[in-house]
Amino acid sequence: MCCMSKVMVVTSGKGGVGKTTSSASLGAALAQAGQNVVVVDFDVGLRNLDLVMGAERRVVFDLVNVVQGDAKLPQALIRDKRIETLSLLPASQTRDKDALTEEGVARVIDELRERFDWIICDSPAGIEKGAMLAMRFADLAVVVANPEVSSVRDSDRIIGMLDSKTQRAENGDRLEKHLLLTRYDAGRAARGEMMKVEDVLEILAIPLLGIVVESPDVLTASNMGSPITLHNPASAAARAYTDAARRLLGEDVAVSAPPQRQGFISRLFGRKAAAA
Amino acid sequence: MSLLNFFTRNRSAPVARDRLQVLLAHERALSGRPDLVAVLQQEILAVIAKHVPIDRDKVVVKLDRGAQVSTLAIDIEMPHEARGRR
Numbered sequence: 349m350c351c352m353s354k355v356m357v358v359t360s361g362k363g364g365v366g367k368t369t370s371s372a373s374l375g376a377a378l379a380q381a382g383q384n385v386v387v388v389d390f391d392v393g394l395r396n397l398d399l400v401m402g403a404e405r406r407v408v409f410d411l412v413n414v415v416q417g418d419a420k421l422p423q424a425l426i427r428d429k430r431i432e433t434l435s436l437l438p439a440s441q442t443r444d445k446d447a448l449t450e451e452g453v454a455r456v457i458d459e460l461r462e463r464f465d466w467i468i469c470d471s472p473a474g475i476e477k478g479a480m481l482a483m484r485f486a487d488l489a490v491v492v493a494n495p496e497v498s499s500v501r502d503s504d505r506i507i508g509m510l511d512s513k514t515q516r517a518e519n520g521d522r523l524e525k526h527l528l529l530t531r532y533d534a535g536r537a538a539r540g541e542m543m544k545v546e547d548v549l550e551i552l553a554i555p556l557l558g559i560v561v562e563s564p565d566v567l568t569a570s571n572m573g574s575p576i577t578l579h580n581p582a583s584a585a586a587r588a589y590t591d592a593a594r595r596l597l598g599e600d601v602a603v604s605a606p607p608q609r610q611g612f613i614s615r616l617f618g619r620k621a622a623a624a
Numbered sequence: 625m626s627l628l629n630f631f632t633r634n635r636s637a638p639v640a641r642d643r644l645q646v647l648l649a650h651e652r653a654l655s656g657r658p659d660l661v662a663v664l665q666q667e668i669l670a671v672i673a674k675h676v677p678i679d680r681d682k683v684v685v686k687l688d689r690g691a692q693v694s695t696l697a698i699d700i701e702m703p704h705e706a707r708g709r710r
Contacts, residue, residue, distance in 0.1 A: 404647045405689040408661050418662055423685050441651065571640035 353461040356468050356596075357486040358528075359510075361502030363473030365494045366530040369566060369576075370589070371470035372400045374490070376575035377593035379434035383465045386425065388437040390482035391472035392448060395439035401428065402573025403436050412440035415452030421459050430578055435464070445478040457485045475509065483514050488524035488596075490557060494531045495543040503527075503552055526557035528592060533562045534608040545606075558592035559606045560585050646691045661687060661696065668698060676702050 358371045368391075375387040389397035392412060398404045403426045409419035414437075421437075428434035437460075440447065460467045471482035483489065489510050493503040507525060516523040529548060536542040549556055560566075565583040569576035576586045584607055594601045654660060665685055669678060682701035688694060 399643070399647065402643075404643065406687055408685050408687045413662065419685075420681055420683075422681065423683065568636040571636035573639075573643060 353465050353467060355457060355461070355485050355487045356466060356490060357471055357483040357488075357510075358468060358490045358492060359471040359479065359483055359506050360473065360492040360499070361475060361479075361506040362494075362499045365492050365499050366560070366566075367473070367492050368397050368400050368470055369570060370490065370492050370528055370530065370560070371468050372397060372575045373577055373586070373589040374593055374596070375466070375468050376428075376431060376434055377577045377590045378466050378468075378596065379428070379431045380577060380590075381593055381597060382433065383597070384433045384463070385466040385468065386435040386437055386460055386464045387468045387470060388460070388482075389439035389470050390448075390478050391470065392439045392443055392445045392478055393441065394472065395441050397436060397470050398426075398438045399573065400570050401436055401575065403428070403438070404573070407438045410438045410440040411456065412443045412447045414456055415448060421456065430574070445472075445476065448478065448481050450481060450484065453481045454485060475505070480509075480513060483510060485515055486510070486523065487516065488526070490526050490528050491552070491554065492528045492530055493548060493552070495529060495537065495545075495548055497543075500543070500548055500551055507552065507554060525554045526596075527552055527554050528557045528560065530560040531562040532559050532606050534606040538608065556603055557595055558588045559603060560588045561606045642691075646689060649691075650689050650694070661685070664696065665698060669700070672700060679703070 358367050358374070360367050368389075371387050375385045379385040387397060387401070388411065389395050390411070391397075395410070398407050406426050409424035411424070413419040414421050414424045424437055426436045426438065428436065437456075457467060469482040469486065472478040491503050491506060491510075493499045510523055510525055511517050514523055527549065529545060532545070533542055537544045545556070545559060561584050563583065563585045565580050566576055566585050569579040572579055576583060577589050580586055581590070591601050591603070665683075669680075669683065672678060678700060684697075684699040686695075686697040686699075
């Protein structure tokens with residue numbers, strides 16, 4: 349068994365916090381750093397990773413087809429057209445999550461370990477079967493949270509599950525957990541309208557992987573079907589994901605303070621100025 | 625929101641709309657028979673396998689869903705020793 353590859357779950361409990369965007373962006377950033385990466389969509393029935401990565405027109409087979417033996421793994425993998433070391437394994441759009449079994453997922457993950465350095469499991473929201481299977485075989489976890497009460501509460505619940513329901517936890521092995529704070533607005537935090545980074549870190553008590561500021565560049569990248577590290581590498585969000593990927597690769601990169609957004613007037617007239 | 629878009633010249637929204645229109649048209653059309661491509665592949669491979677042995681690991685299936693036409697490409701590697709056998 350190859351021990352070099354890492355299985356990383358991107359999870360949050362709550363929906364809409366940026367799991368899929370972060371899976372695609374971290375996957376692209378790791379691939380741009382020369383790693384062989386596959387991003388696996390575990391959201392059976394509601395797949396979206398294909399759309400965010402711009403591969404929606406090319407999906408033929410999916411995770412469920414491979415688990416059930418209807419297709420071979422290489423047939424279901426979609427290689428990114430822009431970065432050749434980046435691949436996608438889509439979720440099924442037409443089945444329900446009961447189509448996934450623990451044994452089947454274990455087999456696919458083992459097969460992926462032989463081909464890739466990084467296997468990024470994009471978890472569905474919630475704590476049901478799909479989310480459980482996405483984290484089940486993880487070596488490390490990225491918990492995505494927004495600085496907002498319900499997101500932080502759900503993240504705490506998910507951290508508890510990472511510590512009890514994963515194979516590593518059951519075997520008494522260590523499972524690294526990292527916090528990725530997304531949709532952060534430094535201006536609002538400074539004005540006391542939003543929890544600060546330190547507040548969330550104190551509550552959740554896991555190390556910080558990065559801070560992704562709330563940014564229209566993220567929506568633009570998703571509209572275009574391109575991970576932001578490819579679409580707009582100079583943007584603050586892309587730099588946050590690129591730095592996060594470097595930290596995952598063991599580099600010692602300090603987390604820089606998130607830039608404050610411009611005021612209303614500059615936002616209305618000159619958004620591009622800040623992104624350039 | 626539309627005022628904001630107007631001022632900031634964000635050209636990505638039309639791309640998003642076009643991508644979604646193509647994708648959803650295909651997904652709605654396939655709602656009755658979601659596994660059409662899988663069925664096509666299986667039947668095509670069965671026909672070819674009658675004449676030539678096929679290694680399923682060497683079959684590459686590519687699909688490109690377009691607005692007007694879609695293309696399905698199935699690459700099947702036929703080993704040399706297959707000739708003359710059977």
